[in-house]
Amino acid sequence: MGTQFEEMRQRLHHIGNLSNYIEELFTKLPGNLISEKQRKKMMQIMMDDDELQNLLDGLKNPRPPRFVLVGRTGVGKSSLINAISGHYLAEVSEIEIGTTEAKRYAYEADGHVYFEVIDTRGIGESESFDTKAEEALKEVIQSFEPDAVLFLQKAAERAHIDKDVEITKKIMKKAAEGLPLIAVITQVDELNPSRVKEPEKYPTEKLRLIEDKITQLKRIFDQHDLKASAFLPVSSYIEWSEDEEGSPSIEFDGRFGIEDLIDFLEDSLDIRAAIHLGLSVRLNSISERIALRFIKVFTALAGTVALSPLIATDIAVLLALQSILLMIIAYLSGRELDFKTAREVLVSLGGIGATGFTLRMIAQQGSKFANLVIPGAGSAISASIASGGTYAIGKAAIAYFLRGADESDLKAIAKNARVEYEKDLDSKKG
Incomplete structure (x- = not known):
């Protein structure tokens, strides 16, 4: 596991530096691409975007998710934590918190903290939970x-x-x-027939019992007028063995519903905790989720840039913005592009409108975006073309850098993404 954790730390460190990398990109935008005034205006637009700033803050300052666990002894708390992480974690750092009704732990492996929890299992098992205990737990x-x-x-x-x-x-x-209150129905593998531990082999009867349990728990929550954000059935069943280094590794994986739980947590948590969770438990997919967030932000920024009277007079500004989006997504995959390479990718994809409004670009003086020939059009561009093209280019970049799509397929991917964007725009208008 040592090598695996070292690789993870390197990727964590790399992705954690993304915000610094983005700042450097804007600082180092070649002067022959856009003017200093345009660069400052574009930086100002980006810095005023709350969603982008939250994302950058999450990347700069990720922290372990903090959960309050409510459940009796034997409910499968540690097994669930291990199942979410995919690692055999140590329950460490019990912290004195001044009440016998709960305990505070961190879960970690090789010095990396995955989760911090308060376990309140003692409450349900005690005969009384008086006002004094309630106030202590509240604090x-x-x-x-x-x-x-x-x-x-x-x-x-x-x-x-x-x-x-x-x-x-x-x-x-x-x-x-x-x-968020998430009702987690644990150990569904123990429902009949309990001998079947492989989720893909759960028979219809077992799946029906799982649905019945969800219905039952929902009914009890309703009876007590308690609202849950989700009711999620899971199995944390894993058989562990020791690898050659003596570290626990998964011998048999019987997890059920864990991916759904992680998805829900990533969407519900504070962004710093969500990024830490994703980077810790599924490094590759969180890169794509972060990339999708940037596509959303840059798509909106492209529309804003196109409407700006100060910077819309030069279409190269939008191409610079799309170049930076490409470079960010490449960075998430572990690669770093220079502006020249990013420009070449944009040229191949058509730039700006990403095949929906193809540009013929004549690059002069090496990396310079200049002399853009657009028959019948000025250098300004509509917000819808700018936004749709940026969205399409971002989706093509994800396909190439994070999913390993063939370069020959990228134009078709960008074109389909442009159609997808337009349909979504039409549905919102309708």
Whole structure:
């Protein structure tokens, strides 16, 4: 596992430096591409974009997700954490938090902290949960600043559910109001036939029992007037063995529903925690998710740039913006492009409109974007063409740099993406 973690650290460090890389790109934009005034205006537009700034802050300052876990002993807390991470994590750093009703832990491996949790399992198992205990727990949870509350309930459990839901309602009301509450139905592999551990082989009867359990838990939540953001059935069943270095590795993987849980968490958490989670547990796919966020931001920026009276007079500004988007997506894959290479990719894709409005570009003086020949058009461009082309170029870049698509397919990918963008735009107008 040592080599795997070292590779992960290197990628984490690389992607974590993305915000600095972007700042350098704008600082080092060749002067023969756009003027200093245009560069400053484009930087100002980017810095005023809240979503982009949140994303950059998340990349600069990722932190482990913080969860409050509500569930009894044996509900599968540690197994779930291991299943989410895909690693055999150590439960470490129990912190004294001044109450016997909960414990605080970090989960880590090789010095990398994956999650921080407050485990409240003692509450449901105690005979009383008085006002004093409630206030103590409230202080603990609020000082912890959690990202979400995970209510864990064993699929085969029939007792105590009402009590556990009622206690969870008190916790949400007193200490976690406004946070996502995710009801996780654990150990669904134990439902009949329990001998079947491979999710792809779950028979119809087992799947029906899983749906019945979801329906049952939803009904109990409704009865107690408690709202959950999601009800997600999972199996954390993993058989571990030791690799040649003596580190635990997965021998048999019986996980079910874990990807759905991770998807939901990434969409629900504070962006710093979501980025840390994604980078820690599925490094490749989080790169694509980050790239998609940048496509969204740059697509909007392209439209803004096209409408700006100061910088829309030179179409090269939009090409510079699209070049930077290409370079960012390449960076997420572990590659770093120079402006010349990015320009060449843009030329092959048509630039600006990405085959929906193809430009014929004559590059002069090496990397200079100049003498753009657009019959019947000036150097200005409409916002819809600029935005749609930027979206298409971003999707083509994801296909090439992150999915390994063949270069010969990129024009078709960009064209399809442009059509997709236009359809989405039409549906919003309609």
